[in-house]
Amino acid sequence: MSAHRVRPETAVLTRGFDPRLSVGAARPPVYRSSTYVFSSPEAAERAFAAAFGRTEPGVNEVSDLIYARLSHPNAEIVEDQLVPLEPGARAAAVFNSGMAALSTVMLALLQPGSAIVYTLPLYGGTHHLIQHLIKPLGIDAYPVDAGDTMGLTNAIARTSNLRLVLVETPANPTLVMTDIAAASAAIRKRSAPALLAVDNTLLGPAFQHPLNLGADLVIYSATKFLGGFSDLLAGVVMASEVELITRMRHLRSLLGNILQADECWILDSRLSTVSLRMNRQSKNAQRIATRLAEHPAIKRVYYPSLFSDPEQCRIRDAQTDFPGSLITLEFKGGKPAAFDFLRRLTIARNAVSLGGLESLACHPLTTTHSELTPEDLARAGINESMVRISVGTEHWRDLLDDFLSALSG
Numbered sequence: 001m002s003a004h005r006v007r008p009e010t011a012v013l014t015r016g017f018d019p020r021l022s023v024g025a026a027r028p029p030v031y032r033s034s035t036y037v038f039s040s041p042e043a044a045e046r047a048f049a050a051a052f053g054r055t056e057p058g059v060n061e062v063s064d065l066i067y068a069r070l071s072h073p074n075a076e077i078v079e080d081q082l083v084p085l086e087p088g089a090r091a092a093a094v095f096n097s098g099m100a101a102l103s104t105v106m107l108a109l110l111q112p113g114s115a116i117v118y119t120l121p122l123y124g125g126t127h128h129l130i131q132h133l134i135k136p137l138g139i140d141a142y143p144v145d146a147g148d149t150m151g152l153t154n155a156i157a158r159t160s161n162l163r164l165v166l167v168e169t170p171a172n173p174t175l176v177m178t179d180i181a182a183a184s185a186a187i188r189k190r191s192a193p194a195l196l197a198v199d200n201t202l203l204g205p206a207f208q209h210p211l212n213l214g215a216d217l218v219i220y221s222a223t224k225f226l227g228g229f230s231d232l233l234a235g236v237v238m239a240s241e242v243e244l245i246t247r248m249r250h251l252r253s254l255l256g257n258i259l260q261a262d263e264c265w266i267l268d269s270r271l272s273t274v275s276l277r278m279n280r281q282s283k284n285a286q287r288i289a290t291r292l293a294e295h296p297a298i299k300r301v302y303y304p305s306l307f308s309d310p311e312q313c314r315i316r317d318a319q320t321d322f323p324g325s326l327i328t329l330e331f332k333g334g335k336p337a338a339f340d341f342l343r344r345l346t347i348a349r350n351a352v353s354l355g356g357l358e359s360l361a362c363h364p365l366t367t368t369h370s371e372l373t374p375e376d377l378a379r380a381g382i383n384e385s386m387v388r389i390s391v392g393t394e395h396w397r398d399l400l401d402d403f404l405s406a407l408s409g
């Protein structure tokens, strides 16, 4: 049976790797080689012409590999295996961090005089990248509040020289959701072309499928759920247009930010369990969020299944399959109560990052979001009473006990 006719859980284990090319190894070996021997000088000439876009490789023609900064077997394998996990994707490119993926997308698509529209809040590093690298290049950058469908539609319609719309949904740490399909529809109405990129780190690839909602690019910090064990840094860009990924790969070979062989191999071994892990983490989080919402010391629990705003409920139901594993707690006792809670945890650890098997908790205002101005914090709805929890795969009753005892002191 051909690999593209099986379901994702099967494809992730069967495509991208042919044991006959690796002395029969059942799992892909690690190819630690910086350079590759050409089969002939003519093959070298053809490989260079194809790599730099001077010729198209023929159908069924396999170009010789050249040099590991351009690509290497472990990158090709993991890229092939990522594709079936993202509905609508036809190609993937791997990077050595989520930030490397995001910066490559921006530098590939934005030129001086062009513009980007983005949702606020963004991941701290992405926000910093736009403020301190993209804007000084002479690129206009316009924020729109997460969840403001009308504001986003208007910004897309009105911004001249718009090239890129970057949506991060749900927003971190408030989990406010932005309507991907509405952003896509607004872009299609423009006469001049712009692309829609979605940072899908928080709910993808299991629970949210932006390419099927009209996005052109899906970006991941694979450091989070894709990697899943908090032991590697990686980034991924996926698209339904193969040509878009080819452009990202060309820039990647100039910036030198391809994911290295060992990291590709580790990431590859995690892909077949990403859906299992995310489902378990989401179930755990849902049970915990529901119970903590009733606790007298808690002012509010931010979690998708607890949304009450009708517009947010509409977007959630239209574009997400499960609520995911991030919970933000807002304490009645302000920052002291938030810090006491973090100090008293014994199972969950006080650390930034998310998506790993182990539960982590942090105080966004003083850590992940400490670079936002007071105005941006207010717009993003982030305050000093909040703690963000990334729920892992521990038994949910043990985690709930840990949270309840940390709450009661």
Ligand SMILES: *Cc1c(COP(=O)(O)O)cnc(C)c1O
Residues within 6 Å of the ligand: 097, 098, 099, 100, 123, 125, 126, 168, 172, 199, 201, 202, 220, 221, 222, 223, 224, 233, 234, 235
């Ligand atoms: C972590 C994260 C990033 C950055 O990824 P790195 O792998 O740390 O470079 C970008 N976006 C989101 C939503 C993230 O959570």
